[in-house]
Amino acid sequence: MPARDAGIVVEGLVREFKDVRAVDGIDLEISPGEIYGFLGPNGAGKSTTVHMLTTLLPPTAGRATVAGYDVVRDGARVRARIGAALQETALDPFLSGREHLRLQASLHGIRGAKRTTLQDDLLARVGLTQAADRKIRTYSGGMKRRLDLALALIHNPSMLFLDEPTTGLDPQSRAALWEEVGRLSRHEGVTVFLTTQYLEEADVLADRVGIIDHGHIVAEGTPTQLKAEIGRSTVEVVPESPEETPRLSALLTRFGVPTAGKPGATAVQLEGRDGLADVVRALDLEGLRTAEINLHSPSLDDVFLAKTGRTLEGADEEPA
């Protein structure tokens, strides 16, 4: 299905809070119908960017157009074309799912039979028909997120902003939400701007990824492009006997740079593309018996590490 509206264009967008420059001159160009993953640790500037693009926060400097409208000059037109499920699960615990949809639809000027049909369709689509008349305080985290998505879609927006939509969800709920977001983009031409801390989410869902750190975009491209830039795989070896670990470490450092591995394992990022066979031969020659050997292709975490000097999980700490 073709995209229904213009995408997002951002030029030199800045947002300052007193002495803090939360977003520091970012540029973005997101095509209509694209799923753009905005990846970064807590405090990197993701949510601030979303708040500016959804007109909830005026930028300090720079310019952004969403669906063809300037976010500062045409705020109302932007809001009419976007749906947003923001980081906070902003639901009233004392209202039911259906009452939320009714309120949201009515505030968008949707009334009567059209509203009822739309409510029922959306509830069915996000799998909440049975729970529609239950109070939100009885909903699980996954159900709240799904209702949040339904609320964002009530006025048929051409663009969807999802701010960490799967944080705290179990794998099953996460997969269901990914499927729905993918369907919206593929079949309804909805442009999706998705912020996340989860590398897997960006990898699976996004057509393109932007990595933001300290208010700057440090990398941008398709997940495949970004990983290809790194180009190095990681080999992880667990010795049969833990006493062999020092000897194993010494051997592996001949093939690459030591990196973090799972507990009990020694890992290196390989210098060359075909290093695994050489590693196995060397282990055999040295008589080192192994319990496990794993080869990991480059991940977005490796990209993040390469661009910022930190892993995403430890990104709240400053680089050494």
Added chain:
Amino acid sequence: MEVAHQVWLIARRSLLRTARQPGTWVPPLLFPLMLMAVNSNGLRAATHLPGFPTHSFLAFFIPFSFMQGALFASGIAGVDLARDIDTGFLNRLALTPVRGSALLLGQIGGALGLGAAQAVVYLSVALAAGVHIDAGVGGAVLILVLAVGAAAGFGGLGLFLALRTGSGEGVQSMFPLLFFLLLVSSMNLPRNLIEVGWFRDLATINPVSYLIEALRSLVIQGWNGEALGLGFGFTAALIAVSMLLAARQLRVRMTRT
């Protein structure tokens, strides 16, 4: 017309959530009734004071219950809005075409609904206990109007504090001050019978006294133009000032472009 519909939508939600939290409205409903029962018996001897305007202390004291109910109701409006700010519900509303004025007036809907319900209950209890409304049925209606007006005025202050502080605690911090204003008013004695000079002066400059006296005049005097003028004037000023403050603060809090 569109704004009126938006006000109704927000007010409906406010009323529903208030009604579904009995813990927030049952104690505020009962506490003034309990105080009314205790004081109307315990302070009955005050009616023997020369110049006391009625023989029924209950009739004299009933306006205090309306004021207390209005105060509690207004607290609910403020705390609910603070919760909406905290959870991000206000942002959800800000992303719809809702007007700021509709948001404020609607948010106060729960307080007005509760204020009206409380006033009806207090009036019914008073009538059942033998209180006679000197101003008749029209006076009883006016009592309800004044009580709801007071809830709106104090509710506006609650909204202002919620928008200013973004926290329920910030809103609740207002209550000791408002309660103090109630206590240093003419709630227990007519101002001319208060013998302690500084207390009488405080009660005289305290606008809450005039709201209580307007309500009281309808119960025990009939139609007193001066008392009603002062009471309605103060209520109108309170509504105007508090809603103006809340509207200004909403523009700061809801910075959508």
